Amino acid sequence: MDGATLTGSTFTLTTGAAATPVQGTVIYGNSKAYFTPSTPLASNSSFTATISTGAKSTMGMALAAKLTWTFTTGTTVAAAAPVSLGTAGTYVILAKTGISTVPTSAITGNLGVSPAAASYITGFSLIADSTNVFSTSPQVTGKVYAADYAVPTPTNLTTAVSDMGTAFTDAAGRAPSVAELGAGNIGGMTLAPGVYKWGTSLLIPTDVTLSGSATDVWIFQIAQNLTVSSAARILLTGGALPKNVFWQVSGLVDVGTTAHCEGVVLSQTAVTLHTGATINGRLLAQTAVSLDGNTVVQPAQ
Template sequence: MQSFKAITLTLTSLLFAAIIAVSSTQATIKGGSIKNHNIKEDHRHLRKECKDKNGKFKVKGKRRKISCKKLAKKGLCNKKYKKGKKTKISDICRKSCNKPKQLLTAGNFAILTKAGVTTTGLTQVTGDIGTSPIAGTFLTGFDIVLDSSTQFARSTYVNDGELYAADYTLPTPSMLTVAVHHMETAYNNAAGLSNPDFTELGAGLINGLTLEQGLYKWGTDVYFPDSLTFDGPADAVWILQVAGDVIVGTGATIILSNGAKAENIYWQVGGKTTFGTDSHVEGIFLCKTAIVFQNGSSLNGAALAQTEVTLDAATIVKKSVRDNSFGC
């Protein structure tokens, strides 16, 4: 039989171990804030909880384990959180949830329109061009050469891609019908995202700003005459909802910082988009009407317009990825 002293020591050791285990692996979430970030990750749980339609974290009376270090690598922690200060769970949740729907087959195109593409000057497009339901005669200025299959055409202005129109031979018409449908669906999905992280930033004048990942919303035109920076890790996603036009100034440029990628920047534009002379822009443009590239302008991304695209000695390099996601 164990001595009373031995039993006492054993019970004391077990109690002490239990206290240490709880304190070292758990962090208490009170009032929607994280107070301790030196704890084990439960990021998958955070992702699941962020699926709440209101973008809020549901505690449900239980303690949660969250690693700031691993969240920070995913761009889901702000600076205050990384310093161990209080951060609202909803701030993290919104960022982890802003992964919109998918472009699907619309993401196969550098340019996709419903009303044709016109170019003048020495335009260079890397990627496919498509238009539907309009005919191939509305692909103008490309000096196109129809392939012997009559399913697509080629042009010296198009690199690593072909041109497709609704009146080309099967299966091209049906392929384009599906792609345009996916383009319209992606536009509607992006426009329908709610609970923006930022609203009416700069009253539409966003020149010189640095944008962190998240959902942005404007009920006006958006304009930057000089520069705009997107700052975030490689898996960060930006969605910009613009009710009016997007206007990029002459010589203006977009800067990608800290790993940000053009294919993760989605511009949902209710009006017209105009890229000024010699400007450079990044992102996937989902436009309700037209996209105009003025002389010498360039885009890394995709121009997906529900009317026409006009090019003047422009350069477009496709960065759209059909399976990329953008919203909860």
């Protein structure tokens, strides 16, 4: 399908005999369209989803007739689904404009930059592979990819960057279960699974614990910046996994000296890790990632 034609006007949801519209957002990625309601759907209620003939294929062909289906919600709250990263999940660090390091960092997983060229990956002493599809680095246990490498790397990176944007939109569109916790300061707290939303910046000055099981999901929606103070740690207990923790940040991400983070960082701007900071997760930035003697390890799947 042509993703540009799958919008809030062509993909709609209504409820009840009066067909009351349900407010929400529509995103398209990984060959799927997703409708995320602005607030959780009422339990034990009937809903009707409709895709109109305004939806078209990539060749510009409209649906011959509108597609409609109904469903009824249950009476229990299901666990939140993880944010799908698509092919962006094949990288531990993915950025659009560059990745830099002050040696020596230790990175486990693949690096990628696009549309920037390999010259914008600095401090890694890159060694080009004979195929020119990727390069390697003494600081990276994995491969390094850039937009100016040989095919199929440019196309793969374009898709991954697109998937990164889709994941950001997905995470931002989830209905929050908690808003403005701690007035933007959650130092010392233990947080249950859920979707947490702040209309301002978020500060983590001291250790924060995420307590839950291996299937639980945390999504943190931050309208401005995320700052993790020096030596502060994000801790996981009860079997919680970093692959199920998502930090959706519309501003800058700044992780202080020797701080430790867990989870997938989805930043609309830049990510900076200061000296000795570590993360068990992924850094997916829509501008640049800056490292300074850091350890970055991709989470187990």
